[in-house]
Amino acid sequence: MTRTAHRVWKYGDNVNTDVIFPGKYTYTVSQDSEELARHALEDLDPDFADGVRPGDVIVAGRNWGNGSSREQAVTCLVAAGVHAVIASSFARIYYRNAINNGLLVIECAELADAVETDALIEIDLAENRLYAAGEVFSFPALPEQVREIVAAGGIIPYLRGQV
Amino acid sequence: MSMTLTEKLLARASGRDSVKPGEIVIVEPDVVLSHDNTAAIATIFRQLPTATVKYPDRLAVTLDHAAPPPTAKHARNHAEIRQFVREQGIGNFYEVGRGICHQVLCEEGVIGPGMTLLGADSHSPHYGWLGAFGAGIGRSEAAALWATGQLWLRVPDAMRVTINGSLETGVTAKDLTINLIGQLSSEGAAYMAVEFAGEGLARLTPDSRAVLTNMMAEMGAKNACMTPDEVTWAWLSETLERTRPQDSQERLDFFRDRALYPDFDAEYAIEHELDLGEVEPMVSCPHTVDNVRPLSSVARTRVDVGFIGTCTNGRLEDIASAAAVARGKRLKARLLVIPASSMVLRDAAAAGYIADLVDAGATIGTPGCGPCMGNHMGVLAPGEVCISSANRNFRGRMGERDAEIYLANPAVVAASCVAGRLIHPADLA
Numbered sequence: 001m002t003r004t005a006h007r008v009w010k011y012g013d014n015v016n017t018d019v020i021f022p023g024k025y026t027y028t029v030s031q032d033s034e035e036l037a038r039h040a041l042e043d044l045d046p047d048f049a050d051g052v053r054p055g056d057v058i059v060a061g062r063n064w065g066n067g068s069s070r071e072q073a074v075t076c077l078v079a080a081g082v083h084a085v086i087a088s089s090f091a092r093i094y095y096r097n098a099i100n101n102g103l104l105v106i107e108c109a110e111l112a113d114a115v116e117t118d119a120l121i122e123i124d125l126a127e128n129r130l131y132a133a134g135e136v137f138s139f140p141a142l143p144e145q146v147r148e149i150v151a152a153g154g155i156i157p158y159l160r161g162q163v
Numbered sequence: 164m165s166m167t168l169t170e171k172l173l174a175r176a177s178g179r180d181s182v183k184p185g186e187i188v189i190v191e192p193d194v195v196l197s198h199d200n201t202a203a204i205a206t207i208f209r210q211l212p213t214a215t216v217k218y219p220d221r222l223a224v225t226l227d228h229a230a231p232p233p234t235a236k237h238a239r240n241h242a243e244i245r246q247f248v249r250e251q252g253i254g255n256f257y258e259v260g261r262g263i264c265h266q267v268l269c270e271e272g273v274i275g276p277g278m279t280l281l282g283a284d285s286h287s288p289h290y291g292w293l294g295a296f297g298a299g300i301g302r303s304e305a306a307a308l309w310a311t312g313q314l315w316l317r318v319p320d321a322m323r324v325t326i327n328g329s330l331e332t333g334v335t336a337k338d339l340t341i342n343l344i345g346q347l348s349s350e351g352a353a354y355m356a357v358e359f360a361g362e363g364l365a366r367l368t369p370d371s372r373a374v375l376t377n378m379m380a381e382m383g384a385k386n387a388c389m390t391p392d393e394v395t396w397a398w399l400s401e402t403l404e405r406t407r408p409q410d411s412q413e414r415l416d417f418f419r420d421r422a423l424y425p426d427f428d429a430e431y432a433i434e435h436e437l438d439l440g441e442v443e444p445m446v447s448c449p450h451t452v453d454n455v456r457p458l459s460s461v462a463r464t465r466v467d468v469g470f471i472g473t474c475t476n477g478r479l480e481d482i483a484s485a486a487a488v489a490r491g492k493r494l495k496a497r498l499l500v501i502p503a504s505s506m507v508l509r510d511a512a513a514a515g516y517i518a519d520l521v522d523a524g525a526t527i528g529t530p531g532c533g534p535c536m537g538n539h540m541g542v543l544a545p546g547e548v549c550i551s552s553a554n555r556n557f558r559g560r561m562g563e564r565d566a567e568i569y570l571a572n573p574a575v576v577a578a579s580c581v582a583g584r585l586i587h588p589a590d591l592a
Contacts, residue, residue: 014349014350014451016451016555016557018537018555018557019558019559022537022559023536023562024536024538024542024562026200026536026538027199027200027203027228027229027237027240028237030203030206031203042559043558043559043564062350063349063350063353066350066383067285067555068536068555069283069285069299069300070200071301071303074301089350089353091350091383092385093285093301096304097303097304100301100303100307101301101303143187143317146187155303155304155307156210156211156303156306156307159307159310159311160210160211
């Protein structure tokens with residue numbers, strides 16, 4: 001049994017990195033997990049930082065994470081215990097940052113239409129499938145080269161094994 | 164095999180004869196850019212077993228995003244960066260006040276035609292106006308690049324934007340660019356290379372060309388570029404003579420030798436055409452860049468403060484156009500002007516533009532990013548309305564969730580500050 005169960009926080013299209021992690025903190029908050037987690041989604045959803053529980057997932061629409069390259073837009077979610085972001089599509093730097101920091105990112109356009117906040121979903125990474133609202137959704141596997149980085153838990157642990 | 168300019172740049176950077184869209188290639192960039200985030204990257208870098216940067220001469224570091232430092236915490240960040248730069252022997256280091264990374268690296272000839280840059284900054288597509296490849300990356304990737312000199316990239320599909328005709332008076336490259344983003348949306352070029360072409364391009368100044376490539380970040384592009392022409396070479400020649408007189412000719416010859424050009428039969432996944440003559444003054448309305456409307460439809464909106472600057476629109480022609488509007492007037496709204504570099508500041512002062520702006524009541528800031536991402540030097544109060552020449556207007560971007568940001572060309576920003584309301588300069592009484 002490779003399925004894991006998760007509670008959903010649901011958001012819309014074009015959520016940008018400024019509302020995920022405000023720019024005013026980018027040069028003073030980088031490492032401190034507690035502080036990173038406290039500012040997660042600060043200008044998008046004021047209830048998120050207090051309400052999020054380890055293992056929760058974010059389900060969103062198109063172009064999640066557009067805007068700045070700031071990596072804290074990924075690491076603040078990791079610090080908050082977010083297991084995965086499942087979106088219809090991702091902005092490219094955000095997608096890379098997620099892979100490089102061990103945040104699971106899944107592209108699945110259908111799921112965003114099927115669930116709302118507080119829904120429960122299951123992820124099967126071995127089969128590339130999502131289970132929600134009594135339905136099964138499949139998602140594309142990552143390219144081989146990228147899967148190795150994800151398997152290592154991010155680009156830094158990956159390189160530790162290489163350099 | 165025929166290739167786009169981007170494909171040729173990536174083929175060279177990955178040591179291959181050719182590449183095609185969808186391939187994953189390992190590139191060795193000529194330049195790796197970081198700025199105020201350098202200390203944070205160094206912290207990640209120290210988690211790796213490599214003690215020294217593999218190619219320190221390929222790094223470029225600027226202090227620009229919170230410069231001069233607004234708090235002791237920011238000042239400590241800068242001090243850590245200076246120490247790292249010394250330890251690692253990084254020559255391409257630019258101090259507080261020199262200006263914004265993207266402007267400074269072009270002026271200093273750190274990058275030029277045919278070269279490849281990966282930058283820990285999302286506006287790294289900027290460099291394409293010189294015929295270079297530039298793309299944004301994250302901090303962990305920058306640390307990996309410092310250690311290994313290499314990174315994987317997917318060769319992007321390409322979009323060609325063909326520009327014909329001439330802009331009307333009072334319409335600028337900013338209007339053209341946000342017009343394009345409004346048409347195609349913030350994900351219109353997601354994961355793609357945007358290549359600009361067409362006879363209209365030749366009439367755009369260097370300062371204007373950089374607006375186009377810089378803001379393709381706002382359309383989701385991986386990189387944006389155009390072919391170097393006589394205008395590019397003249398700008399490089401003139402600029403390098405000022406910034407590096409000791410080897411300007413040598414550097415120019417190097418760039419001429421490196422320059423790449425797309426094949427005439429290269430394949431583009433998307434073709435888009437724009438007639439410059441049909442572009443009208445546009446604004447991006449709160450709270451997304453692709454929420455684009457004609458200025459005329461939101462004219463008369465109250466304005467509390469204006470901001471002219473950033474890597475998008477803080478160059479000499481931008482400040483000249485604002486000064487022309489403000490000259491002899493008294494501003495009703497506050498106006499903050501931050502030149503993109505010390506060279507821009509010096510030229511703007513010499514030309515009398517700074518005097519015009521200050522006499523009208525404007526404030527001049529230290530060359531750098533200013534309040535663009537809400538760090539310092541002019542952040543907004545709740546409820547304030549800002550008209551800005553920057554590149555992003557996301558909620559909270561300039562430091563306060565309940566503020567509104569409109570994006571426009573610098574002359575519109577200046578005119579709106581004169582009137583205290585959104586207005587085109589041509590409509591000022």
